[in-house]
Amino acid sequence: xSHLGYGCLMTVDRDQVLRTAAALLxxxxxxxxxxxxxxxxxxxxxxxxxxxxxDALVKALEELGIREFEAALDAARTDEGPASDALRRLVxxxxxxxxxxxFLVTENQLFEGEVNEGWDxxxxxxxxLFRRGQEGGEFRIDLPPAWLTxxxxxxxxxxAWAVQDGRVAAKDFQYMIAELLLGGARRSVE
Amino acid sequence: xSHLGYGCLMTVDRDQVLRTAAALLxxxxxxxxxxxxxxxxxxxxxxxxxxxxxDALVKALEELGIREFEAALDAARTDEGPASDALRRLVxxxxxxxxxxxFLVTENQLFEGEVNEGWDxxxxxxxxLFRRGQEGGEFRIDLPPAWLTxxxxxxxxxxAWAVQDGRVAAKDFQYMIAELLLGGARRSVE
DNA sequence: CCCAAATGAGACACTGACGTCTCACTCCTT
DNA sequence: AAGGAGTGAGACGTCAGTGTCTCATTTGGG
Numbered sequence: 001x002s003h004l005g006y007g008c009l010m011t012v013d014r015d016q017v018l019r020t021a022a023a024l025l026x027x028x029x030x031x032x033x034x035x036x037x038x039x040x041x042x043x044x045x046x047x048x049x050x051x052x053x054x055d056a057l058v059k060a061l062e063e064l065g066i067r068e069f070e071a072a073l074d075a076a077r078t079d080e081g082p083a084s085d086a087l088r089r090l091v092x093x094x095x096x097x098x099x100x101x102x103f104l105v106t107e108n109q110l111f112e113g114e115v116n117e118g119w120d121x122x123x124x125x126x127x128x129l130f131r132r133g134q135e136g137g138e139f140r141i142d143l144p145p146a147w148l149t150x151x152x153x154x155x156x157x158x159x160a161w162a163v164q165d166g167r168v169a170a171k172d173f174q175y176m177i178a179e180l181l182l183g184g185a186r187r188s189v190e
Numbered sequence: 191x192s193h194l195g196y197g198c199l200m201t202v203d204r205d206q207v208l209r210t211a212a213a214l215l216x217x218x219x220x221x222x223x224x225x226x227x228x229x230x231x232x233x234x235x236x237x238x239x240x241x242x243x244x245d246a247l248v249k250a251l252e253e254l255g256i257r258e259f260e261a262a263l264d265a266a267r268t269d270e271g272p273a274s275d276a277l278r279r280l281v282x283x284x285x286x287x288x289x290x291x292x293f294l295v296t297e298n299q300l301f302e303g304e305v306n307e308g309w310d311x312x313x314x315x316x317x318x319l320f321r322r323g324q325e326g327g328e329f330r331i332d333l334p335p336a337w338l339t340x341x342x343x344x345x346x347x348x349x350a351w352a353v354q355d356g357r358v359a360a361k362d363f364q365y366m367i368a369e370l371l372l373g374g375a376r377r378s379v380e
Numbered sequence: 381c382c383c384a385a386a387t388g389a390g391a392c393a394c395t396g397a398c399g400t401c402t403c404a405c406t407c408c409t410t
Numbered sequence: 411a412a413g414g415a416g417t418g419a420g421a422c423g424t425c426a427g428t429g430t431c432t433c434a435t436t437t438g439g440g
Contacts, residue, residue: 029300032397043418045401053399084376106296109351110219130375140377147349147358147366148375154348155341161299162340176337184374185320185338186274187330222427233388235430243429 014050017042018064021057026099027164029106033057058107059116065104066118068097073125083133088178090129094156095173099164102157123149148181155181204240207232208254211247216289217354219296223247248297249306255294256308258287263315273323278368280319284346285363289354292347313339338371345371 020040024031031039033054037047051057072093078086094101108115130148133139139148155177162168168176210230214221221229223244227237241247262283268276284291298305320338323329329338345367352358358366 150352154344158344182376186372
């Protein structure tokens with residue numbers, strides 16, 4: 001474990017720290033580096049050995065979020081079967097990362113310029129799903145895919161917060177998002 | 191203008207400053223007190239004469255937002271006519287305050303405890319609208335009013351940001367929110 | 381016209397968080 | 411057992427933002 005810059009246990013721990021940091025910053029976006037370190041059960045110095053600074057930590061978090069969301073998109077097989085079902089699968093797959101996504105979205109909101117190019121790729125994939133649904137006659141065409149994509153992010157984040165604060169039940173997460181996004185609040189005439 | 195604590199011009203300017211601060215903080219939530227002052231064309235000292243500190247400013251902003259949202263609820267006459275139409279009216283009335291609302295929602299998100307009691311009142315009114323729609327058979331009953339309320343806030347904020355960043359057209363603001371919230375993305379079988 | 385109030389600019393101290401560094405201490409390997 | 415790598419605790423210096431203060435200047439009313 002001394003022959004490499006990234007030793008065997010190091011990366012594991014790094015990832016562990018990253019997940020803990022994600023969980024904490026999701027709940028308290030203004031958490032201190034010290035709080036992040038304590039939350040992971042390590043010292044502030046060690047945290048700095050893993051991540052050069054707060055910016056580096058956030059950037060690493062961003063890459064983790066992008067990776068997880070991309071994995072969710074893969075696992076959901078968004079280009080197979082009916083778009084509605086694909087969207088439902090996507091919501092289900094994205095649930096574990098919802099809090100992190102919510103954090104990153106608001107974080108991006110206040111970062112001026114130079115956004116990670118990974119987001120564009122993800123936006124494109126989500127957008128493509130909605131477009132596919134539209135072209136297949138499954139989704140309505142009077143709402144632009146860009147808006148549906150934004151709304152997807154927004155609802156996922158909103159639901160994550162609402163669950164966090166206990167305003168809605170965690171078990172309804174997937175159902176509430178998918179149903180509202182797909183069918184809306186109005187009772188459909190069946 | 192010397193016989194009162196709140197002189198004639200003072201309150202006007204205070205409100206003016208508040209609106210400017212709202213507009214700025216909506217775009218840049220981390221803006222400095224100095225930036226807020228400059229944006230209003232006043233000195234930092236004068237800003238401190240109006241608002242004791244940053245906390246006081248945010249609190250005043252919160253009260254402004256609550257006031258405006260309450261006014262929107264009043265103007266939308268949410269307890270009259272079909273719930274769908276009432277919701278559409280509400281979205282229309284809330285549009286000018288959408289950015290401020292988005293700012294306050296995320297601000298509240300990171301504030302632990304002691305939320306302004308005004309929010310409960312607003313939540314109750316929005317929630318009541320959805321419940322009315324459900325009881326009237328107009329809205330589906332499998333989505334809890336609390337979730338619909340959260341989703342409403344979420345979509346308004348998301349749309350405000352998306353418009354801000356030019357990802358969607360500003361003129362579609364009302365339509366996109368109301369249509370998605372009411373009808374969802376799926377093409378309804380008419 | 382004059383005076384009082386309000387303002388803007390700047391100086392100042394204080395705070396909180398950050399980033400760097402050192403120094404014991406604890407494992408783990410050999 | 412001995413050596414080294416990694417760690418935790420803590421002590422700095424730095425910096426940005428805040429809140430307070432003073433003082434010269436402007437503004438508006440009497």
